[in-house]
Amino acid sequence: EIVMTQSPATLSMSPGERATLSCRASQSVKSHLAWYQQKPGQAPRLLIYDASNRATGIPARFSGSGSGTEFTLTISSLQSEDFAVYYCQQYYNWPWPFGQGTRVEIK
């Protein structure tokens, strides 16, 4: 079973800064990786699918990269509404596990 590991657990940033979140798979998932944003009391929202494609309505400041086992979500300039928890998920191999999440908090 593939294990997804996200780092760091918490990222303390200021508005306007660039945020870089990492996700590592224990074996190759090719490009079958998604990123989500979750705010308190809300369902997760798909940001990125197939490692680098933005979902409908997602601002261009969100970008995804990587393939195989190493993936990155970049938020180019943090806005106040971006402070949230971010999860990655692989969907190459059953049972499609999520990473444990990275909390992006205001510094």
Place this chain on the structure above:
Amino acid sequence: EEQLVQSGAEVKKPGESLKISCKGSGYSFNTYWIGWVRQMPGKGLEWMGIIYPGDSDTKYSPSFQGQVIFSVDRSISTAYLQWTSLKASDTAMYYCVRHDLRLWGQGTLVTVSS
């Protein structure tokens, strides 16, 4: 508008049974797998498994195999998540999600307490 609308919050006692629902609308419900995700209080997301409404084909994540039951009623475009005997550790928010990962339900909070 495409939507997945889940049933309301539930409070149950240990040992009781429960079935929560997820109703799809605005798209062809029978042609997309529906997944279920658990989020325990203050914790991360866990993928429970998936069901295909077209033929009820089901895949459970190993951690949830034998613990829950997925089903569908195609006639009303609704998927279900069922427990036959709840435990306190089943207390969580449960989300349904279309298998393309773009469409999520709003979540159903299940609280199991004596």
